[in-house]
Structure formats: C-alpha cells, structure tokens
Amino acid sequence: xxxxxxxxxxxxxxxxxxxxxxxxxxxxxxxxxxxxxxxxxxxxxxxxxxxxxxxxxxxxxxxxxxxxxxxxxxxxxxxxxxxxxxxxxxxxxxxxxxxxxxxxxxxxxxxxxxxxxxxxxxxxxxxxxxxxxxxxxxxxxxxxxxxxxxxxxxxxxxxxxxxxxxxxxxxxxxxxxxxxxxxxxxxxxxxxxxxxxxxxxxxxxxxxxxxxxxxxxxxxxxxxxxxxxxxxxxxxxxxxxxxxxxxxxxxxxxxxxxxxxxxxxxxxxxxxxxxxxxxxxxxxxxxxxxxxxxxxxxxxxxxxxxxxxxxxxxxxxxxxxxxxxxxxxxxxxxxxxxxxxxxxxxxxxxxxxxxxxxxxxxxxxxx
Amino acid sequence: xxxxxxxxxxxxxxxxxxxxxxxxxxxxxxxxxxxxxxxxxxxxxxxxxxxxxxxxxxxxxxxxxxxxxxxxxxxxxxxxxxxxxxxxxxxxxxxxxxxxxxxxxxxxxxxxxxxxxxxxxxxxxxxxxxxxxxxxxxxxxxxxxxxxxxxxxxxxxxxxxxxxxxxxxxxxxxxxxxxxxxxxxxxxxxxxxxxxxxxxxxxxxxxxxxxxxxxxxxxxxxxxxxxxxxxxxxxxxxxxxxxxxxxxxxxxxxxxxxxxxxxxxxxxxxxxxxxxxxxxxxxxxxxxxxxxxxxxxxx
Numbered sequence: 001x002x003x004x005x006x007x008x009x010x011x012x013x014x015x016x017x018x019x020x021x022x023x024x025x026x027x028x029x030x031x032x033x034x035x036x037x038x039x040x041x042x043x044x045x046x047x048x049x050x051x052x053x054x055x056x057x058x059x060x061x062x063x064x065x066x067x068x069x070x071x072x073x074x075x076x077x078x079x080x081x082x083x084x085x086x087x088x089x090x091x092x093x094x095x096x097x098x099x100x101x102x103x104x105x106x107x108x109x110x111x112x113x114x115x116x117x118x119x120x121x122x123x124x125x126x127x128x129x130x131x132x133x134x135x136x137x138x139x140x141x142x143x144x145x146x147x148x149x150x151x152x153x154x155x156x157x158x159x160x161x162x163x164x165x166x167x168x169x170x171x172x173x174x175x176x177x178x179x180x181x182x183x184x185x186x187x188x189x190x191x192x193x194x195x196x197x198x199x200x201x202x203x204x205x206x207x208x209x210x211x212x213x214x215x216x217x218x219x220x221x222x223x224x225x226x227x228x229x230x231x232x233x234x235x236x237x238x239x240x241x242x243x244x245x246x247x248x249x250x251x252x253x254x255x256x257x258x259x260x261x262x263x264x265x266x267x268x269x270x271x272x273x274x275x276x277x278x279x280x281x282x283x284x285x286x287x288x289x290x291x292x293x294x295x296x297x298x299x300x301x302x303x304x305x306x307x308x309x310x311x312x313x314x315x316x317x318x319x320x321x322x323x324x325x326x327x328x329x330x331x332x333x334x335x336x337x338x339x340x341x342x343x344x345x346x347x348x349x350x351x352x353x354x355x356x357x358x359x360x361x362x363x364x365x366x367x
Numbered sequence: 368x369x370x371x372x373x374x375x376x377x378x379x380x381x382x383x384x385x386x387x388x389x390x391x392x393x394x395x396x397x398x399x400x401x402x403x404x405x406x407x408x409x410x411x412x413x414x415x416x417x418x419x420x421x422x423x424x425x426x427x428x429x430x431x432x433x434x435x436x437x438x439x440x441x442x443x444x445x446x447x448x449x450x451x452x453x454x455x456x457x458x459x460x461x462x463x464x465x466x467x468x469x470x471x472x473x474x475x476x477x478x479x480x481x482x483x484x485x486x487x488x489x490x491x492x493x494x495x496x497x498x499x500x501x502x503x504x505x506x507x508x509x510x511x512x513x514x515x516x517x518x519x520x521x522x523x524x525x526x527x528x529x530x531x532x533x534x535x536x537x538x539x540x541x542x543x544x545x546x547x548x549x550x551x552x553x554x555x556x557x558x559x560x561x562x563x564x565x566x567x568x569x570x571x572x573x574x575x576x577x578x579x580x581x582x583x584x585x586x587x588x589x590x591x592x593x594x595x596x597x598x599x600x601x602x603x604x605x606x607x608x609x610x611x612x613x614x615x616x617x618x619x620x621x622x623x624x625x626x627x628x629x630x631x632x633x634x635x636x637x638x639x640x641x642x643x644x645x646x647x648x649x650x651x652x653x654x655x656x657x658x659x660x661x662x663x664x665x666x
Contacts, residue, residue, distance in 0.1 A: 050563055070566045077567050083560040087582040100569040141564075148568070 001025055002152055002184050007046055007056030016042040017053070018208040024184045024201075026151075029175050031195040031216060032188040034205030034231055040188035043205065044154045047186065048075045060151065073152070076145035076183075080157040082137035084129035090116075090140050091125040097148040115143040118177055135166040142170075146177060153183045157190065171197060192234045196220060204231045226356035229274050235314065235325045237350075238275045244268050249346075252320040257297030260347045263360035271359060274350035280326035282315065282334075283341030298343035306334050315340065420643070426636040434632045449637035459638065462620040465531060467645070469606070469614065470599040472535035473542060477595045478588060480539070481546035486576075488547065489554035490562070500551070503544040511604050514540065519608055529611040537609060538599045545598070546591040549660060553587025554580075586656035593653040600646060617642055 002024040009017040017039050024030050032040045045051040046058065049070040058066045065073060076097075084093045092099075094115055098108045116122045119139040129137050138158060145153055155174070159167040175198055178185045187198055195202050195216055203213040204223075211228040212219050223229035230237050242251040245268050250256045259266070283298055301317035301324055308314075313332040317324045317340060326342055334340060351360035426434055427449050428442040453459040487493075488500050518537050519528070527533040557580070565575040581588065607619040621638050 048567065050566070070563070071569045071571065075567060077564070079560050079564075081558060081560060083558060083564050085561065085565075085579050085583075087579070096565075097568040100574070144564075144568070 001059075001061060002047060003059040004046070005057045005059065007053040007058065009042060009046060009051060010054045015208050017046060019056075020208075020210050022203060022210060022213060024186065026184055027179070027182045029179065029185040029187065029198055029200030031198050031200060031202040032186060032205055033190075033192060033195045033202050035190055038205040038231070039208040040190075040205055041156055042208070043210075044077070044156050044186065044188060047152065048077050048154055049073050050077075074148070074150045075152040075154065076148045076150035077154040078138070078141045078145050078156065078158045080160050082129070082134060082141060082161070084137055084140050084144075086128065086130050088128070089125065090121060090127055090129065090132070093129060093140050094121075094125075094143045094147050096144060111147050112143075115147040118146065119143045119173075135162050135170075138162060138170075142174070142177075146181070149181060150183055153178055153181070153185050155185075155187045157188050159194075160190070175199070192220070192232050195232070202232075204228045206231055222358065222361040223350065224358055226272065226274065226352045226358075229350055229352075229358070233274075233276055235277045235327060238277060238280070238322070238324045238326075239272050239352075240275070240319070240322055240324075242271050242273050244271055249273065251299065252322075253299050255297065255299040257346045260349075260360075260362075262362075263351055266351070266359055270354050272352045272354075272356075274352060275344050275348070277314075277325045277327040279344050279348045280324070280328070280342045281344070282326065282328050282332060283343045296343050297346050298341050300339055300341050303334050303336055303338045303340055305336055306332065308332075315342075317342070423636050423639050423643075426632060427640045429633060431631065431633045446633075449633035450641075452634045453637055453641065459620060459634075462615050462617040463641065465610070465614045466600065466606075466616040466618070469531040469534040469538075469616070470596055472531060473538045473599045474592045474595045476535060477539055477542040477546045478550075478592050480543050481550050481591060482581075482588075484543075485547045485550035485554055486580075488551045490559065500547075503547055506544045507541055511541070511602060515604060515608050518605060522609055528609060529613045531614045533609045534606050534614060534616070535599075537605050538595075538602060541602075542595040542598055545594050549591040549594065550584065550587050552660070553584040553590075557583050586659050589653050589656045590660040593649055593657065596649055597646070 002022075004020055004022045007017060007020045008015070020043060032043060034040050042051070046053050049058075049065065049068055052067060056066075057064055060073065084090075085096065088096070091112055094112045095108050098111060103111075112125075113122070116125055119142055121136065121139050121143055124132060124136060124140075129140055132140065138161075142155075142158065145155075158174075159170055162170065171194065174187075175185070185200075189195055189198075199216055201214060202216040202219045204211045204219060204227075206227045211231065212224045219228065220232050223232060226239070230239075240251050240255070242249040242255070244250075244259065244266060247264060248256055248258050249271070251273075299319055301319035303315060303317045304323075305316040306313055307316075308331050311329065311331075313328050313330065313334075315326045315328060315332065315334055317326070319342075324342065348362050350358060350362070353359045425441055428445050428447070429439070430444055430446050430448065433439060433442070433444055488496060514537070522528050522533045522537075527536075561579065561583070562575065565579050570579065601618070603616075603618040603622070606616040607622075610616065610619065617638065621635060621642065
C-alpha cells in the first residue's frame with residue numbers, strides 16, 4: 001500500500017502539490033484526473049521518489065520512504081513522451097531493469113519475450129526505438145515497466161501522444177496487463193471518459209489539491225464539490241446560478257423548476273446547479289412550451305456556435321451571463337444567433353451551495 | 368520610382384500567349400546565365416582557397432634550387448628528398464610526436480573535465496549557473512598571448528617547463544570552456560526523462576552515465592574532442608613558450624626558418640604538408656557529427 005500523508009511540494013513561489021493525503025491499495029487501478037498543470041505529474045514524481053516532498057511523508061507498505069532515492073524503490077514509470085534508450089535495441093530496452101538487477105540471462109530472456117508478446121512487440125525486438133512508430137515506442141516503454149514487476153506502476157498520460165485508434169486499443173489492454181502483476185497501478189489523464197473507461201478508483205486534482213478520491217463512478221455521480229464536478233466533466237459542466245424558494249428553483253430568465261424529491265428539504269437560498277452537457281436536450285424551436293410535463297425544466301438561450309462531430313452536435317449557447325454547452329444526438333442545423341430552447345430533467349442536476357460544496361446529487365444511476 | 372512603374376505594369380498586361388515563346392527563350396537564357404554564375408562562384412571560391420594548399424604541396428616536391436630559381440606551376444624536377452630529410456632527422460620527426468602527445472593528452476583531459484561540468488550545466492539549476500557558464504566562455508575571448516607570461520612563470524615554479532603535460536594543461540584553459548559549451552548543447556538535447564527512467568530502472572549515476580548517457584552524446588564528445596584537437600594542434604605561442612627541446616611542437620619547428628644553408632623552403636613546406644594531414648584525417652572522421660553540432664547551434 002502506498003500512502004501519502006499531508007504531502008506538499010513547493011518550488012520557488014509555486015505550490016505544485018498542496019497537502020495531499022492518499023492511500024492507494026495493492027492490485028488496484030487508480031486514476032489521477034485533472035486538467036493540465038493540475039499537479040498530476042508532480043504528484044506522480046512524488047510517488048515515484050523522483051522529487052522529494054517539501055513537507056509530509058510517503059509510506060510504502062507501512063515503511064517511510066520519503067527520502068529514499070528512486071533507484072532503491074521498486075517503481076516503474078511511463079511518460080507521456082516516448083522515453084526509451086535510443087542507443088539500445090528494443091530487447092535491451094525492455095531488459096534494462098532486469099540487467100541492472102543482475103538477473104540471469106535465461107530469466108531475462110523469458111521475461112522480455114513474455115512482455116514483448118503481451119504488448120505485441122515481439123517482431124521488433126532487434127530494432128532500435130527510433131526506427132519504430134510512436135505507438136511501438138510507447139509499447140516498448142510499457143513493456144519495460146511491465147517486465148520490472150514493480151510494486152508501483154505510474155503511467156503519466158501514456159496514451160496522450162498516440163493517435164485515436166492506438167489509444168483505444170492500448171487503453172483496453174493496459175489495465176488487464178498490469179492487473180495481473182498485483183502492482184499499485186496509477187494512471188494520470190486529462191480526459192474524464194478515459195477515467196470512466198479505466199474504472200477502479202479516481203482522484204480528481206485541481207491546482208495541486210486532490211479534491212476527491214473514491215470509486216470512479218462514485219466520484220463521477222456524486223462529486224463532493226463544484227471543482228470536482230467541473231474536473232470530471234468533458235465537455236465542461238454547465239453551471240447556472242439559481243435561487244430556491246419553497247419547492248422551486250428559480251434561475252435567470254424564465255427558468256424555474258420544482259426541486260427533485262431528494263433536494264426538497266434543502267434550506268431556501270442561493271445555489272448553483274450543474275447540468276452535464278449530455279443531459280441537455282434541444283427543445284422544439286424557440287418559445288415552444290417544454291415537452292415532458294412538469295418534471296422537465298427548460299430555458300431559452302442564444303446559439304453562438306455549433307460543432308458537428310458525425311453523430312453528435314455540440315451546441316454552444318449564451319444564457320444570460322453563462323456559457324452553455326449542450327451535447328445532443330444527431331446532426332442538428334442550428335445557426336449562430338438562433339434562439340433555442342434547451343431542456344433538462346431536474347432529477348439529473350447537481351446542486352451546489354454557495355461555497356461550492358455539493359448539496360444534492362442525483363440518486364440512483366441518474367448522472 | 369514612377370519611371371519603373373509603367374514598364375512593370377506594361378509587362379503584366381501583355382497576354383501570355385502572344386509572347387510566350389519569346390518569353391520562354393528569354394527565361395531559358397536567363398536560367399543558363401544564372402546557372403553558369405551558380406557554378407562559377409563556388410568554383411572560383413574553392414580554387415582561391417585551394418591555391419595556397421596546392422602551392423604548399425607543389426613546393427614540397429621541388430628541390431630548393433627550383434623553388435628559388437623561378438616560377439613553375441608544377442614540380443619540374445620531382446623529388447621526395449624534402450620528406451626524406453624530415454623522416455630521417457629526429458629533430459624534425461620528434462616534434463610531430465611531441466605535438467601529437469600533448470594534443471591527445473589535452474583532448475582527454477578537456478573532455479574528461481568538461482563532461483561532468485556540462486552535465487551539471489545542462490541538468491541542474493544552481494546559484495549563478497548562467498553567469499558561470501558565460502564566464503567560462505570569456506576565457507576564450509582573451510588572446511593566448513595574454514596568458515603566456517603567467518603560464519611561463521607558474522610552470523617554471525613547478526618545474527613543468529618543457530614537458531608535454533605543461534602544454535596540454537595550458538591549452539585546457541581554452542579547450543575546457545569550449546568543450547563544456549559544445550557538450551552542454553548536446554546534453555540538453557537529451558530529454559531529462561531518460562535520466563529519470565534510468566534511475567527508475569535502478570541504474571546508479573556512474574553506470575547510467577557510462578552505459579546510457581555517453582553513447583547518446585557520442586557525437587558531441589566527438590565534436591568537442593575535435594575542436595580541442597583543432598585548437599591544440601594549431602596553437603603556437605603557448606606551446607613554443609612552454610617548451611625547449613624535449614616537448615617541442617611541430618609548429619615551433621616549422622618557424623625555424625633559417626638553417627646553416629639558408630632558408631630551406633623544401634623541407635619547411637614538406638613539414639607543412641605533414642602538419643595538415645592529421646587535421647584533414649580528423650575532419651574526415653567527424654564531418655557528419657559536426658553537421659549535427661551546427662544544427663544544435665553549438666559549433
């Protein structure tokens with residue numbers, strides 16, 4: 001088990017990591033999710049021991065390893081850039097950690113062949129990394145991480161520089177491959193859907209802080225606060241300021257909807273509701289009455305931009321001061337400047353109080 | 368300005384089809400003229416550069432009598448006597464050995480010292496690192512003559528005068544900064560993540576440096592060593608001042624212009640030819656790496 005206890009790292013005046021406490025269990029897959037510069041890499045470097053924390057302690061299996069140099073720890077790391085030893089062949093690249101450990105040749109050979117087989121690098125063992133495609137280079141790096149049989153495997157956005165198809169392929173294989181080793185598997189990514197696909201547990205990061213850590217689906221469905229919800233939403237979460245009086249929420253414009261049962265007993269006052277873009281549906285023309293009866297809410301917004309991605313359409317619209325993104329199915333022809341009616345089911349909204357703490361989240365499988 | 372405008376506009380108005388043939392011919396002529404110019408410029412350039420070298424080689428195959436008696440474009444009385452003199456006279460051929468010895472010593476010392484220094488400059492941030500890096504380079508900005516007297520006095524005190532080591536060490540003042548500068552460029556081209564990956568794999572620093580890092584910057588080491596060679600091989604002033612006979616360099620021997628029989632043009636030019644050869648060989652070997660150094664902006 002890897003435990004970070006109140007770990008911080010400050011470089012000059014920049015706070016890279018602020019008071020992070022995490023417990024990562026063996027044989028689990030953990031995702032660090034956050035936008036660029038949120039501290040994913042910094043946190044990984046602290047976990048690996050490449051950097052020392054400014055304050056706080058790191059425990060590995062109950063042992064304090066805070067000041068221990070990285071080469072004495074049993075960790076493996078794969079970077080976003082394809083990092084291999086350019087002068088060595090793929091075989092020697094993969095074998096490198098075993099060679100340093102002084103393993104017998106027969107054992108090295110067996111382990112390298114097995115890792116190469118798993119990562120489909122067997123035909124390229126005699127080449128040097130620079131004669132490989134990007135995907136193959138990254139596979140080489142992954143094989144080197146795999147062969148080491150490390151206690152802690154850190155993958156820092158390993159698929160970010162690969163093309164779409166390769167990414168899909170490797171993302172499926174990776175958790176399976178590393179699950180067998182019994183290692184603590186840590187995967188950093190900027191993409192919420194990648195976290196959801198990997199499953200396991202997710203820690204959301206924002207500006208060097210871990211905002212929430214828990215089961216991935218749980219974090220997604222019930223974010224503790226607005227920051228976590230924003231981090232774990234792509235396209236960005238739509239946030240609208242509302243005021244609760246009695247059983248109804250009233251927002252800007254004519255937006256008004258009755259609070260779903262789980263939020264009925266919230267005290268009256270100001271709130272923010274978060275609506276995920278895919279929860280918004282396009283109503284039937286501007287001004288038309290919202291379909292779906294009393295449980296549905298809708299508002300009118302001015303379209304600023306539409307993006308069609310084959311089977312889906314992103315509609316960017318202005319609603320008062322807020323910028324709204326809706327992800328709707330099918331190809332919709334909406335021009336900039338058009339007024340559209342966007343509808344949502346109040347049962348699906350996240351409600352945050354004024355400090356950004358979650359006051360109400362959808363129950364069941366709603367989110 | 369206005370005088371040019373009509374003509375340029377006029378040309379544009381002419382329909383392309385009616386004058387296309389004439390235009391084509393004109394362009395063709397312009398092209399061949401341009402082509403000739405393109406070829407002649409480098410040809411002349413190379414000729415002018417090569418004439419002195421040709422003259423040197425040509426002189427070295429002429430007997431002294433032919434050299435002083437008049438102008439001949441190539442050796443009329445071809446002879447190898449000049450070379451024979453050099454290869455048979457220890458006071459000549461030993462100077463080659465001396466030069467080679469201190470040049471190689473200097474290359475080894477400079478690169479060995481510059482490697483860790485360049486690594487530090489490329490990988491770590493420390494107080495005043497940029498100033499120190501620049502200060503190192505300023506050592507090269509002073510002419511060697513500035514250092515002749517201090518070197519001579521200092522090395523006399525330590526009894527180093529007339530040793531190969533003295534010259535090798537003195538040249539380090541100029542070569543170490545250059546080697547650090549070149550190597551730093553090559554090292555900074557290697558991502559820091561490679562170092563980290565090696566540490567993660569369990570490499571110790573010396574093992575990583577020798578097995579992973581040095582092969583990666585092999586070109587840089589080659590280029591740095593080459594520039595050390597270049598400077599040390601051609602440097603005359605310090606080498607001559609710090610040596611008497613035991614470590615006398617070839618460049619000093621060549622400036623020994625007068626002998627009992629007067630000026631020995633033939634032998635001196637033969638010595639010159641023999642001095643160019645090692646440099647030419649070294650350049651041949653590092654030519655590809657130097658291109659890489661240029662690409663890094665460090666040569």
